[in-house]
Amino acid sequence: MKLAHEFIKLPLHFDVSKMQEELAKFSPQAWRGHHEGFPGNSAIPLISVNGQLNNDFKGEMLATDALKQSEYLQQVIASFNEVFGRSRLMKLDAGAKVPLHSDINYHWYKRVRIHIPIITDPKVIFHCGDKSVHMAEGECWIFDTWKNHQVDNDSTEDRIHLVIDTAGSSAFWQLISQSFVPWLNKAEGASKLLQYQADFSPSILMEKHNAPVVMGPGELEFMIGELKxxxxxTPTNNSNVATQLFTVLEGFSQDWRRLWSLHGENKAGWDLYHQCRDNIFHQAKQSASQLKISNGASALDMLAHCIIVPSFNP
Known part of the structure; x- marks a missing residue:
């Protein structure tokens, strides 16, 4: 998600020793390798589609067995009183890094990643855009995932964060507006500690509806507007090529609204949605591939992952 600042520190902190105690219960075999094969990166799913061991974004989110056995981690997540999507423990081995990348997809376009360090070291540095921070144990941070970011673990200790995804309610974003940005001339306020409550497993709000089968015309129009x-x-883009792309996408929005007016999400229209989407992608991909977006990526990436693929996803 795009944010007003690269990093924002929330006025919250958590019981490090209790989180580390629960973390110690997991065997080395519980850690699953990174789905894109990043060396030294692994995770334990806590909230996932159907509570299973997967990397999916679409479908009902449920607690995994790992979360069910972690009482304080449940309390940490529930304390936000937000609806959560895919969430996990994320480990970065000593000496490893998360390579430079940006998160260009439908899921993270509207969701923020909350990071709560459980085990870390001052030599673990998080970079985003032109800013860098160390996130200390027990703190709570969010960052701009749209910008290019990477993490360097130059320590001799594995780094482990609790990472939870949410779109956030108005109360959450009001809290963010009052939070701390390290490089602004504003004093950091007091933070609130979440105490552990023995024998208490709270209810966690988890996504049930997170991706449409057929994207509504209003959302499609919004996403096209974001791409435009x-x-x-991006000043280096050729204005004539950009105009070609915008013209094709305007037609896409108009044709999609027409189909929606006839079929909504009804299966009778699925073949037509599929044809419309594929035809537009064929028309748009050449011009999109010649254009860039603000984080330096190809406009084709945003077109494909934020518009074309999620527009029809049965």
């Missing part, structure tokens, strides 16, 4: 804005504010 990204292309328009």
């Amino acid at each position: 804005q990204e292309v328009s504010k």
Whole structure:
């Protein structure tokens, strides 16, 4: 998700010793390798589709067995009173790094990743855009996942964070507006500690509806507008090529609204949605591949992962 600042520190902190105690219960075999094969990166799913060991984004989110056995981690997640999507413990081995990348997809376009360090070291540095921070144990941070970011673990200790995804309610974003940005001339306020409560397993709100089968025309129009804005504010782009792309996408929005008016999400229209989407992608991909967005990625990436793929996803 795009944020006003690269890093924002929330006025919350958590019981490090209790989190580490629960972490120690997991065997080395519980850690699953990174789905893109990043060396030294692994995770334990806590909230996932159907509570299973997967990397999926679409479907009902449920607690995994790992979360069910971790009482304080449940309390930490529930304390936000937000609806959570895919969430996990994420480990970065000593000497390893999360390579430079940006998160260009439908899921993270509207969701923020909350990071709560459980085990770390001052030599673990998180970079985003032109800013860098160390996230200390027990703290709570969010960052701009749209910008290029990477993590370097130059310590001799594995780093482990609790990482939880949410779109956030108005109360959450009001809290963010009052949170701390390290490089602004504003004093950091007091933070609130979440105490462990023995024998208490709270209810956690988890996503049931997170990706449409057929994207509504209003959302499609919004996402196309976001892509147009990204292309328009990148000064190196060729304006004629950008106009070609925008014209094709305007037609896509109009044709999609027509189909929606006839079929909604009804299966009778699925073949037509599929044809419309594929035809537009064929028309748009050449011009999109010649354009960039604000984080330096190809406009084709945003078109494919934020618009084309999620527009029809049965």
